[in-house]
Each structure stands twice: as C-alpha cells, then as structure tokens.
Amino acid sequence: MGRTYAVSASPWSLAEIRRAVADTGHLLRFRSGTVRRPAVIRTIWMVVVALTAAAVLGPLLAPGAGADEGLALNTLIILPTFMIGFLGLTVAAAVASGGGRELLSGEDAVAFPVSPTTDHLGALLMAPLNIGWILQAWFLLGATTFAHGLDALPWLLTIVVLWLVLATALGQVIAWSVESVRRRRHGVAIVRTAGVAVAVLLAWLQLSGHLNDVLDQVPTLELVVAGLQGFSVAWVVAVTSLLALTAVALVLGGVACHSAARRQTRDALKVETQHFAAQPTPRTLWGMLVRIDRASVWRAVPMRRGMLVLAVGPGLIAFAGGLTWENVIILPGLVASGGALLYGVNAFALDGRGGLWRETLPVDPQRVWTARSWVMAEWLLAASVITVVLAALRAGVPTASEVAAVLCLLLVVTVQVVSTSMRWSVTRPFAVNLRSARATPAPPTVMVGYSAKLALSTTLTAMVFSTASWAAPWHVVVLLAVPFLAWSAFRWWRAGLVWTDASSRAAVVTTVAA
Incomplete structure (x- = not known):
C-alpha cells in the first residue's frame, strides 16, 4: 500500500526542517501517551541505559584490557573492521525494511498525513530499536574500551559514538535511495540484481585476498588513529568531519525519502494483487x-x-x-x-x-x-x-x-x-x-x-x-x-x-x- 503525506516544501528548506522536527516531537509524545504501563517503559529505558553503561565500563575490568599485546591489541587492530561491519548491518537492516521502521503507520498516515522529512526523522529514531543495532553497538563500544583501556575515555569513545550516529544516518540515505529505485518500473529486478552483484563482488574479494586491501581504504582506520592520539588536531578534525557528514546525511536522507514517497511500493502491491494456485489439500x-x-x-x-x-x-x-x-x-x-x-x-x-x-x-x-x-x-x-x-x-x-x-x-x-x-x-x-x-x-x-x-x-x-x-x-x-x-x-x-x-x-x- 502507498503512503499518504502532507504537501511539503523542499526538504532543503529550513521551514520544512523545523516543521518536520516539531511533527516528530508530536508523534513521539503521542506514542508515549498510548503506552499501557508507563512505569514499565521507564524501567525498561533505565535497564537499556544500565546495559549500555555496562557494555562501556565492563570490559575495562576484564583481564588484559588496554594492554599493548594479546587480545587487547588484536581487538584494537580489527576495530576499524568492526566499525565497517556495523555500517554494513545498519544499511542492510534499513534496506530490508524499505527505508526504515515507521513511527507513524500507513493507516494512521491516511487520516493524519506527515511529510516525508518527518517520516525520515522517525525512521532514524526507530533504527536503534533493532536488536541487531543494539547488540552491535554494545559490542563496538565494549571492544573500544577493552582495546584501549581507560585511555579510550573520552577521546576514542567519542569518535566511536559519533560513528554509530553517522553510520545510522548513512544507512537511511542508502535505504531510501534503494527504495526509490525499487519503486520504479523494473526497480525490484534492478535492486535484486545489484544485491547479487554486491554479494558476488564481496565473495571474489575475499577469495582473491583483496578484501583487506579494500577495507584498508575505508577511513575508519584514520578515525581510530585520531582517537588514539587523544585531544589533538587530528581528533578535532575527525570529530568535526563526523558531525558535518552526519548533517549532510540527514539532509540527503530527507531528499531520498521525498523521492521514494512519490511512488507506490511495487513488491508489496504485487503480493496484494497476486493470485495463488490452489494446492492439494493436506491429508x-x-x-x-x-x-x-x-x-x-x-x-x-x-x-x-x-x-x-x-x-x-x-x-x-x-x-x-x-x-x-x-x-x-x-x-x-x-x-x-x-x-x-x-x-x-x-x-x-x-x-x-x-x-x-x-x-x-x-x-x-x-x-x-x-x-x-x-x-x-x-x-x-x-x-x-x-x-x-x-x-x-x-x-x-x-x-x-x-x-x-x-x-x-x-x-x-x-x-x-x-x-x-x-x-x-x-x-x-x-x-x-x-x-x-x-x-x-x-x-x-x-x-x-x-x-x-x-x-x-x-x-x-x-x-x-x-x-x-x-x-x-x-x-x-x-x-x-x-x-x-x-x-x-x-x-x-x-x-x-x-x-x-x-x-x-x-x-x-x-x-x-x-
């Protein structure tokens, strides 16, 4: 089924951004007001915060944490690869969900339409509710503090947290772009072909031994190195770059969401209208x-x-x-x-x-x-x-x-x-x-x-x-x-x-x- 949206201005305009932020706040308050047992939800949020703190501080107590050899050194070496893996899972989850999870369902949007920019911001807020996102984020934060010990606080840890935010925003940009292509004519076939091509390419890189060379070209290594230097010019540049890229990704995600919102979901409509042949009755x-x-x-x-x-x-x-x-x-x-x-x-x-x-x-x-x-x-x-x-x-x-x-x-x-x-x-x-x-x-x-x-x-x-x-x-x-x-x-x-x-x-x- 297609989504119904309010007529909105350009996603680049400040007026549209302000309205989208305000509407997202209204939706969050509405959702919070429909909870049957608010006390339980508050308790759950406290548990999530406590588990996050445990994921960050717990590895500091592990034997060998922050050492210059052994498991801590190995973890530090592959930390940039872990960061790339988090980005890959975030992109895959967002693409699979058709642009991200809904803060306002399609049925409700018929009576209370919201702009695509609001839908995009809601999908961003819903992304961390994915269990894969939560566990991978905990794992990445824990690996950071275990690899670098107390020295990871706050410099390297700040960079990793900002990377989590940037990866989530980039995942939405790619997901909305893929969804925009998927909703075009022959878009489903194009997306599936591209997915198979990417999988074949990754398999070839791994089997040919070139995967590590490709991973070394991703700037996560430079980010980790900047975090290891503590407060320095490299750290300031890294933090500034991450914040700037996140802002750009937020805007580009809104643009891609506007493009996808103008078209119907072809694969969902196909399922709704498809005829299935009758099969023999089971015995x-x-x-x-x-x-x-x-x-x-x-x-x-x-x-x-x-x-x-x-x-x-x-x-x-x-x-x-x-x-x-x-x-x-x-x-x-x-x-x-x-x-x-x-x-x-x-x-x-x-x-x-x-x-x-x-x-x-x-x-x-x-x-x-x-x-x-x-x-x-x-x-x-x-x-x-x-x-x-x-x-x-x-x-x-x-x-x-x-x-x-x-x-x-x-x-x-x-x-x-x-x-x-x-x-x-x-x-x-x-x-x-x-x-x-x-x-x-x-x-x-x-x-x-x-x-x-x-x-x-x-x-x-x-x-x-x-x-x-x-x-x-x-x-x-x-x-x-x-x-x-x-x-x-x-x-x-x-x-x-x-x-x-x-x-x-x-x-x-x-x-x-x-």
Missing part, C-alpha cells in the same frame, strides 16, 4: 495448519527481506572477520532475537481479520497454538543455521565441545525465543498491519522493551555456552542445555493455557483483527 489437520501459517509468513514482504538480512548479514561479517568458534557461538542468539522482532512477538497479528474466520473452524486451539509455534521455530532455526554455516567457513576445525555448544545453543535459543514470543503474543496483542515492509509488530515504545529483554536473555545464554565450549567437555555442554530447554518448554506450556482459554483467545483475536 492431516496438522499439515493444513502448518501450511496456512507458513504461507502467512513467507508471503509477507517484510518477512522475506528480514529473513535474508538476518540469515546472511551476520554470517558474512563473521566470514569476513574470520571469527573463531568461541565468537561464532554468540551469533544464533542475535539472529533468533532479530527474527522474533519481525513478527514473533505479536505472532497472531499476521492473521489480521482472517483470524476471525480461523476461529470459526472446528479445530482444537491447542493444535493451532502448537502449529504457530512450530512455524516460528522453523523460521528462527533456518536463519540461525544459515548464519552459522557462513561463519563456519573460516572459523577453522571445531572441537567436540564447540560443536556441541553450537548445536545445543541453536536449539536452546530457538526454544527460548519461541517461548517468550508466544507468551507476549497472547498477553500483549496489538492490532498492526504487517503487510508493509516498514511495519513493526508492536508500538515503538513496546519494541524497546522487547529488544532489550531478548538481547539480554539470548546474549547471556550464548555467553554461558561460549564459555562452556572451551571450559567443559562436550557431554557437560549437552547436559547444560537440559535446564534451559525444560524451563523454556514450561513457560511455553503455561502461555498455551492462556491461548486455550476461550475468553483470553477471543481477546487476542478481536484485538489483532481490529
């Missing part, structure tokens, strides 16, 4: 339920794009960086959490008004619950496996404990995320239209809490198995997975009792169908 009720749920996921544009980014993006970065198995074990938690934030935290919203029809069918609610959970587990597990396979290509030959840790973690985080997501789906349903590539399954303020909770739980779980991969034999690692699986299965079962209750199920269905 079992289970097969029918799973087919319906799979179709609702795989036919949705944001799901397909998100799957590609989640599965391939972290794996390619791990492949390019040559991460060891100890670090590869962390990736499944990131991928599973990101997949849940695409739709899993409000899983029944994909039915929309069709949920009313499905409730008239003579089907046991427990079977519906199990089938929906199964399809979500398939989705998350498939993405995680692709990521691990790509990362394993350069991770070397794993030990028995590392193999056990990876396999167990794949299963544990999948069950853990499915359990949490399905519980949220029945206790906090929302009426959202997930047909749009830019839609989120819950309001922005709620997504903050979901992202923080999933990031914390999956990261801690991954750290446990990462530690066990080198500190314990493989059979101990397998036994370690048992309590995690048992607890997640118990929580999933308890959430299923809520769904099987007729009054609770009616509340969920009528909410998502509104």
